[in-house]
Amino acid sequence: MALAQVNFDRAKQLLGTPAESRQQYDQRQEEFSTASAQATQARAAVHQVRASLGLPSEPKQGGDLGQVPPDLDQTFSSVLQAQADLIESAAQLGVAHSFDQSPKQMVEEFEKKGDVDRVFAKLAMEAPGVKQAEAKLEVAKRDLAQAELDLRYCDIIAEIDGVVTRRNVNPGDYVQIGQNLMAIRSLHDIWVDANFKETELRDLRIGLPADLYVDMYGGRRVFKGRVSGFTMGTGSTLALLPAQNATGNFIKVVQRLPVRIDLEGYDPDKNPLFIGTSVVPYIYINQPPTGPDAGKFLQTHAPDAQTGGSTGNPLGANK
Numbered sequence: 001m002a003l004a005q006v007n008f009d010r011a012k013q014l015l016g017t018p019a020e021s022r023q024q025y026d027q028r029q030e031e032f033s034t035a036s037a038q039a040t041q042a043r044a045a046v047h048q049v050r051a052s053l054g055l056p057s058e059p060k061q062g063g064d065l066g067q068v069p070p071d072l073d074q075t076f077s078s079v080l081q082a083q084a085d086l087i088e089s090a091a092q093l094g095v096a097h098s099f100d101q102s103p104k105q106m107v108e109e110f111e112k113k114g115d116v117d118r119v120f121a122k123l124a125m126e127a128p129g130v131k132q133a134e135a136k137l138e139v140a141k142r143d144l145a146q147a148e149l150d151l152r153y154c155d156i157i158a159e160i161d162g163v164v165t166r167r168n169v170n171p172g173d174y175v176q177i178g179q180n181l182m183a184i185r186s187l188h189d190i191w192v193d194a195n196f197k198e199t200e201l202r203d204l205r206i207g208l209p210a211d212l213y214v215d216m217y218g219g220r221r222v223f224k225g226r227v228s229g230f231t232m233g234t235g236s237t238l239a240l241l242p243a244q245n246a247t248g249n250f251i252k253v254v255q256r257l258p259v260r261i262d263l264e265g266y267d268p269d270k271n272p273l274f275i276g277t278s279v280v281p282y283i284y285i286n287q288p289p290t291g292p293d294a295g296k297f298l299q300t301h302a303p304d305a306q307t308g309g310s311t312g313n314p315l316g317a318n319k
Contacts, residue, residue, distance in 0.1 A: 004028075004035035053077075074102050092129055162186040185275055187268035192225060194281045195235060195256040204230075206296050207289025210261050211282040214273060219280075221271055224264045226291055227283060229299050231258040 011028035046065045047057040054077050059067055083103045101109075110119075124130060167182040169175065192212055196204065204227060212223040234255040236243055261281055266273070289295045 001032075001035040001039040004032040008032040074104055079103050092127065156181070158184050160184060160186050161188070187272055188266075190263055190266065190268070190273050190275075191228070192261040192263070192279050192281060193231075193258045194261055194279070196259050198234070198255045198257055201230070201257060201259075203285040204259060204283060205285075205289050205294070206230075206299065207291045207294030209284050209287055209290070211284075212261065212263070213280045213282070215278045215280075216274070217271070223266065223271075223273070225261040225281070226264055227259060227289075228262040228291075229260045229293075230297060231260070233257075 008028045008031070011025045015022070015025050043065075050057055050065070053068065055068065059065060080103075083106065086106070162184045165183045165185050168179075169181050175181065206227055206229060208227045210225040210227060212225050213219045214221065214223065231238070234257050236255060261283075263273075293299050
């Protein structure tokens with residue numbers, strides 16, 4: 001612009017002389033106008049850049065347009081915005097920062113902590129948002145466990161395998177808590193309670209073999225068994241209402257004692273036995289007893305848990 005100004009001033013002085021024509025003068029004037037427009041445009045661009053840097057458009061006291069403060073990298077608006085975003089993100093990780101710190105001070109403090117990934121991993125584990133999410137996860141797990149428990153309540157599962165008897169419900173009925181729905185009888189855990197007279201117990205011992213004739217098979221099917229124990233009381237004493245001698249008179253009545261006989265080689269799929277049926281047992285007292293507690297009256301070990309019942313209570317037994 002200065003060169004165009006000099007050329008224009010010289011052309012103005014020489015205008016009208018043989019050395020300067022009107023055409024040359026107009027050309028110098030156009031060059032000066034173009035240079036002035038370019039200078040104005042350049043100044044406007046500089047003002048825009050200074051404004052974006054947070055600086056006044058014109059320096060104080062007519063200073064250089066290219067002059068900037070030495071701490072511009074700390075006061076620049078984009079830097080301050082990044083600092084504010086960092087403070088907000090750090091607050092989500094549970095780390096508090098002061099707004100009085102400069103960006104340079106914050107960077108130096110962070111660099112003192114060492115590896116960035118390790119610091120971030122440590123902060124992320126203790127972040128309030130993570131702790132809150134973990135608490136929600138625990139609540140969700142408890143809700144899931146409760147839902148699974150409620151779902152299991154929808155299916156009623158028996159503790160044993162067997163056959164349903166005495167059913168009191170039908171499809172579509174509403175069931176109340178504690179309602180008796182049905183009875184389940186096992187086909188595998190079956191034994192016989194034989195009511196022998198007390199006068200017939202002298203030679204009976206645990207482990208003696210026995211043959212069992214069931215009335216429902218007409219005596220054609222013989223089941224094998226083994227004496228497994230004696231009940232510690234007669235049927236009259238274990239009754240719901242035992243007999244009482246209120247007159248003082250004593251009449252001797254032969255009592256009956258239940259003897260338990262376990263089945264051997266029993267297959268419910270081929271020849272099932274039903275609870276409550278009558279059985280006639282034959283015990284071989286002349287054969288040697290076998291198995292646990294053989295030859296004893298009392299059992300010295302706990303028998304296996306049985307869930308069935310006696311197949312019958314015959315009035316007597318032949319030996």
